Amino acid sequence: MKKEVFNKTITYFFLIAGGLIIIFPFFWMVSTSLKTIQEVHRMPPLIFPVSFVWKNYPAVIEMIPFSRYFINSVIVMVVTTGSTVITSILSAFAFSRLKFWGRDVVFSMFLATLMVPGEVLLIPNFVTISRLGWINSYQALIVPWLIGVFAVFLLRQYFLSIPEELYYAAKIDGCRDFKYLWYIMVPLAKPALVSITLLKAIFNWNGFLWPLIVTNSPEMRTLPVGLAVLTSEAGSRYHLMMAATTMAIIPMVILYFVLQKHIIEGISRTGIKG
Amino acid sequence: MEQKATLLSTIRGYLYILPALIILMVFHVYPILKSLDMSFYTSFNFIHNVVYARGLDNFYYIFNDSEFWLALRNTFIFVFGVVPISISISLVIAVMLNSISAFSKLFRSIYFTPFVTSTVAIAMVWRWIYHSRYGVLNNILTYVGFSPVAWVTDPDWAMVSLIILSIWQSLGYNIIIFLAGLQNINKQHYYAAQIDGASSLRRFFHITIPMLSPTIFFVSIMSVISAFKVFEEVYALFDKRPGPLYSCYTIVYYIYDKFANKYQYGIASAAVFVLLIIIMSLTLLQLYIGKRKVYYT
Numbered sequence: 001m002k003k004e005v006f007n008k009t010i011t012y013f014f015l016i017a018g019g020l021i022i023i024f025p026f027f028w029m030v031s032t033s034l035k036t037i038q039e040v041h042r043m044p045p046l047i048f049p050v051s052f053v054w055k056n057y058p059a060v061i062e063m064i065p066f067s068r069y070f071i072n073s074v075i076v077m078v079v080t081t082g083s084t085v086i087t088s089i090l091s092a093f094a095f096s097r098l099k100f101w102g103r104d105v106v107f108s109m110f111l112a113t114l115m116v117p118g119e120v121l122l123i124p125n126f127v128t129i130s131r132l133g134w135i136n137s138y139q140a141l142i143v144p145w146l147i148g149v150f151a152v153f154l155l156r157q158y159f160l161s162i163p164e165e166l167y168y169a170a171k172i173d174g175c176r177d178f179k180y181l182w183y184i185m186v187p188l189a190k191p192a193l194v195s196i197t198l199l200k201a202i203f204n205w206n207g208f209l210w211p212l213i214v215t216n217s218p219e220m221r222t223l224p225v226g227l228a229v230l231t232s233e234a235g236s237r238y239h240l241m242m243a244a245t246t247m248a249i250i251p252m253v254i255l256y257f258v259l260q261k262h263i264i265e266g267i268s269r270t271g272i273k274g
Numbered sequence: 275m276e277q278k279a280t281l282l283s284t285i286r287g288y289l290y291i292l293p294a295l296i297i298l299m300v301f302h303v304y305p306i307l308k309s310l311d312m313s314f315y316t317s318f319n320f321i322h323n324v325v326y327a328r329g330l331d332n333f334y335y336i337f338n339d340s341e342f343w344l345a346l347r348n349t350f351i352f353v354f355g356v357v358p359i360s361i362s363i364s365l366v367i368a369v370m371l372n373s374i375s376a377f378s379k380l381f382r383s384i385y386f387t388p389f390v391t392s393t394v395a396i397a398m399v400w401r402w403i404y405h406s407r408y409g410v411l412n413n414i415l416t417y418v419g420f421s422p423v424a425w426v427t428d429p430d431w432a433m434v435s436l437i438i439l440s441i442w443q444s445l446g447y448n449i450i451i452f453l454a455g456l457q458n459i460n461k462q463h464y465y466a467a468q469i470d471g472a473s474s475l476r477r478f479f480h481i482t483i484p485m486l487s488p489t490i491f492f493v494s495i496m497s498v499i500s501a502f503k504v505f506e507e508v509y510a511l512f513d514k515r516p517g518p519l520y521s522c523y524t525i526v527y528y529i530y531d532k533f534a535n536k537y538q539y540g541i542a543s544a545a546v547f548v549l550l551i552i553i554m555s556l557t558l559l560q561l562y563i564g565k566r567k568v569y570y571t
Binding site for chain 2: 011018022028040041086088090095098099102106109110116119120123125126127131146206208212227228248249253255263264267271273
């Protein structure tokens with residue numbers, strides 16, 4: 001019995017130590033964002049700011065087009081996520097319930113694209129977007145990401161687990177496909193839909209390489225791209241830089257802590273990674 | 275009740291998938307083929323989309339380019355620096371989380387937080403932690419009696435800094451997958467072993483590790499793949515540079531550099547081709563070996 005208590009203590013000790021290491025950068029970011037420049041350069045560093053300097057936040061919002069970056073990120077995230085959900089519902093339904101020629105071939109093609117790393121798409125898509133004259137526009141940021149192949153795959157699996165008898169019963173009662181999909185399948189697939197929505201939103205919000213390449217004017221930058229170029233404006237004023245990163249990170253962290261069950265389940269069920 | 279596909283049902287089926295299919299073809303399928311094709315373009319006007327000449331010159335170029343070999347070398351160092359450590363730590367944490375009941379969910383949530391965080395933003399936070407003069411890490415090191423290190427400006431330490439950041443970031447995902455795997459192990463094995471008097475260490479090495487081997491294999495492949503694609507961390511940690519003296523110049527950085535800074539699309543595409551070969555081999559390895567290595571109870 002004594003040994004068990006000892007083991008438990010050791011386990012909790014390591015878990016807490018590890019947890020603190022994970023949390024520390026977040027804590028340090030927020031703490032720095034509330035310091036004055038003198039406190040930032042204080043040695044040894046102050047763990048907490050002497051008095052909370054909230055005005056670092058308005059200062060950085062004014063220094064860089066922060067609100068513009070933020071709004072761009074929100075617009076791109078909302079449109080791509082919404083569209084992904086709708087197009088995935090429609091295609092997953094077709095792939096799981098409807099019978100049509102070439103269905104399995106087309107579905108395999110969807111799956112095959114999952115195996116290819118996103119970096120492969122970069123250069124040809126950039127060429128396509130430039131030829132369409134879309135560089136520096138919302139179309140460039142949004143259109144290629146209007147669908148989520150992974151979402152289609154996940155949702156199809158989910159739809160397949162719903163008994164097919166339900167579909168035929170509804171058909172006999174004269175229910176049209178679309179009505180059946182909307183009133184029966186979609187409500188039943190709610191957990192999968194929530195996971196898809198959240199994962200897409202997170203990946204899109206944090207996406208970096210594509211927006212970096214297709215935008216070159218400040219008005220079209222998304223938050224991560226805006227942050228990456230921040231150093232040219234903020235220089236070594238780390239308190240301002242940390243205020244900006246806090247504002248970029250906190251919305252997703254809050255969303256995550258509120259809805260973490262769905263996010264973690266989505267990951268552990270599918271193994272999706274970025 | 276089994277229905278057959280008819281012309282009408284086919285039209286209807288395609289109407290349902292049409293929106294997704296169009297985007298998929300234009301922005302996900304066509305670019306894969308185009309990318310392979312572009313790696314052979316030796317003379318190309320991309321504004322008018324005219325190809326004047328094709329050939330193997332891009333591949334000759336990258337394989338004779340010392341920068342490309344440097345990028346490959348750095349990427350391999352990064353992969354071998356991150357993956358084994360990250361997997362070992364996450365496996366131990368997952369086993370610990372699996373063994374406790376109180377606060378297990380809370381810990382899991384905390385460890386997973388870096389996954390939902392913008393890599394660029396958090397890499398900037400790490401740059402501040404690593405700051406050679408005012409950074410908190412060096413201040414702790416000096417406090418406990420070590421000499422401070424120029425984490426992000428010393429070419430010998432830059433890769434170490436990058437690896438630490440990436441391990442910190444990758445733990446959460448691995449832990450979640452390991453936990454899912456651990457929950458599938460039949461508890462009976464542990465009860466039996468305990469009755470036979472096997473120590474917890476022996477239970478770990480003789481039950482947990484073998485039973486979890488398919489998951490460990492899956493996580494390893496996923497980690498290697500994502501480590502091969504490292505870019506954002508480098509870009510943000512070293513402030514738009516590939517580390518001091520190109521010490522963190524990786525394959526994707528090479529691609530980005532050739533494409534976005536030097537406009538050498540053909541050469542960048544050839545490097546993409548090499549990356550694709552590496553990643554596809556790993557994916558296929560996962561698909562074929564992963565299936566065979568499953569332990570049945």
